[in-house]
Amino acid sequence: MSKIFHVNLNSATLPNPQVFEAAIRDHQVSNFSSLTAAFGNTYGLIPVATAANPTDRAISDMDDALALDNLKMLKASDQATDIELQSADSIENAASQAAPGSAPFLTAAAIVSGIHSQALTQKMLAAELRQEAARLAHRNALRKENAANTTQLRGVLVNLLQHQ
Amino acid sequence: MTKITDLLRTVKDWLFGHKLRAAILALVLVLTTPWPARAQFGLDPCCAMLAAGLASVQSALTSVVGGGLNQILGMDKAMQQFQQTVVWPQALINQAKSLVGLLQGNFKQIQNLMKLPVSSATLPASQQLEQVLLSRNPNQIAQTSGAYTALYGPVPAPTAASPQVLNMVDMTDAAAETAMKRAIEIDALADLELQAANQLNQSIQNAAPGSAPIIEAQADAWLIRANAYTQAATADLMRLRSIDLANASADIKMGATNTTNLRQALANLLEHQ
Numbered sequence: 001m002s003k004i005f006h007v008n009l010n011s012a013t014l015p016n017p018q019v020f021e022a023a024i025r026d027h028q029v030s031n032f033s034s035l036t037a038a039f040g041n042t043y044g045l046i047p048v049a050t051a052a053n054p055t056d057r058a059i060s061d062m063d064d065a066l067a068l069d070n071l072k073m074l075k076a077s078d079q080a081t082d083i084e085l086q087s088a089d090s091i092e093n094a095a096s097q098a099a100p101g102s103a104p105f106l107t108a109a110a111i112v113s114g115i116h117s118q119a120l121t122q123k124m125l126a127a128e129l130r131q132e133a134a135r136l137a138h139r140n141a142l143r144k145e146n147a148a149n150t151t152q153l154r155g156v157l158v159n160l161l162q163h164q
Numbered sequence: 165m166t167k168i169t170d171l172l173r174t175v176k177d178w179l180f181g182h183k184l185r186a187a188i189l190a191l192v193l194v195l196t197t198p199w200p201a202r203a204q205f206g207l208d209p210c211c212a213m214l215a216a217g218l219a220s221v222q223s224a225l226t227s228v229v230g231g232g233l234n235q236i237l238g239m240d241k242a243m244q245q246f247q248q249t250v251v252w253p254q255a256l257i258n259q260a261k262s263l264v265g266l267l268q269g270n271f272k273q274i275q276n277l278m279k280l281p282v283s284s285a286t287l288p289a290s291q292q293l294e295q296v297l298l299s300r301n302p303n304q305i306a307q308t309s310g311a312y313t314a315l316y317g318p319v320p321a322p323t324a325a326s327p328q329v330l331n332m333v334d335m336t337d338a339a340a341e342t343a344m345k346r347a348i349e350i351d352a353l354a355d356l357e358l359q360a361a362n363q364l365n366q367s368i369q370n371a372a373p374g375s376a377p378i379i380e381a382q383a384d385a386w387l388i389r390a391n392a393y394t395q396a397a398t399a400d401l402m403r404l405r406s407i408d409l410a411n412a413s414a415d416i417k418m419g420a421t422n423t424t425n426l427r428q429a430l431a432n433l434l435e436h437q
Contacts, residue, residue: 020295029280036284058289058315065285065294072282080274087270094263101252104376105260108368111383115361116271120352122279125397126347126354130297132404133343139315140336140409142414144357147325147333 002085016041024071027078035075039068054143059138066134070127080120087113252373262369271365275358289315297344300351308345312337332414339407345398353393360386 008016020038024030045062093108098106179186248254253424268405285294293311296304319334 014244014346017393032282055317056310059286061199061287062290062293062315065283065290066297068284069282069294069298072280072284074284076277076280080277083270083273084342088269090263090266097256098260099253099256101249101373102256102260104373105264105368105371105378108376108380108383109260109264109365111380111387112271112361112368113267114366114387115357115364115383115390116274118359118387119272119361120278122350122354122357122390122394122397124423125394125401126350129343129347129350129404130402131399132341132348132401132408136336136404136408137312137316137340140333140340142319143329143333143336144320147248147320147329151320151390153326 005085016118024075025078027075027082028073029076032072032075035071036068039064039071055141059141061136061139068130070131073123073127076125077120084113084117110156212365257373261369264365268362268365268369271358271362275362278354278358297347298351299348300355302352304346305345308348310339312341312344316340323436326418328418332411336407336411339404343400343404346397350393350397357386357390357393 010018010021012018016038020035020042023035023038043064046057046064049057052060091106091113095103095106146151192312271427282292282300283294285291289311293315296311316337319337320328322332325333361383364379364383367382368376371379
């Protein structure tokens, strides 16, 4: 299982995506700044104030922020998963040498590890909820913008027809 | 004093007057006086009989009852030894406890990893919403709506869009906001679960061998609770995706309606020309 789990999955072919892919899959939490830089190199930066309207800039910033938040969180959770696997190995090794009277300690410890694992899953689900909610909110904001643009266009057309 | 003297005189007179009765009374008193008991060195034959009986009882106790008792004692010792070496060996119990201590270190690392700051927004409106979303503080849930509206805008005015579009926009905002609030809740609950797990782990390290299953039962209860919260989070994620799917469907429906209306308008235009 360990061998299967550690098969290299990296698939990017160009320099910037390769750096970015390596950063998001390295299970390290000490290089968040490199991750942010690699993200910027691959997906670009937020437009400057004169290049886009404030709403678009803010939404784009929020999308990027949540994507980066989650990628950072996933690096941490990847490392936490490694630690969980170590814990599972330790418990299994201890169980192979346990006596009937010492087994309940190991069982209780395994259940506590299960609670940790669930908490970690919940953290990841919370991150997924934030990201999905932001995606939905983004699309909805475009819908609102469309409604505003349509209203504005209707007004312009009415004015135009009135002047003819 | 006078009374005592009178009494003695009366007794003396009675004795002189009733010599035979006085003699009989004296004999009765002599016969009924208690005799001293014989010691073991006495030559009474009943002592020897008593000693023989006691020896017989002692022999029976030693050979019959004593043998059985020795067997029980031996079995008891064997059971005790079995329990100490096979069922509750101190060395293996200590080994299991030291493993629990090792796991405590792993748990601490995981907890620290989950507390790493990950915020990344750069503009004020997005920073404000991100700060609320990553707060893990249920007291900040109330601030979500304000920060959300500041970033994504309010629902358009009734004159700015069709009722269908307004309903869709409002429902989508509601679903997104609710999911963001749920994410704050789930983060806070996960933190509490991690705290509880640490406390349970410390209890295991201090537990007596017989009380470990009690802590195991408590941990099981927490695990069931954690599963329930995970399911609640998954349910909210599914709701969010359902709304997204419904929105995609509504876009197609509104597109069809708009196309029909446009076709009708064009037909009317051509008829009037």
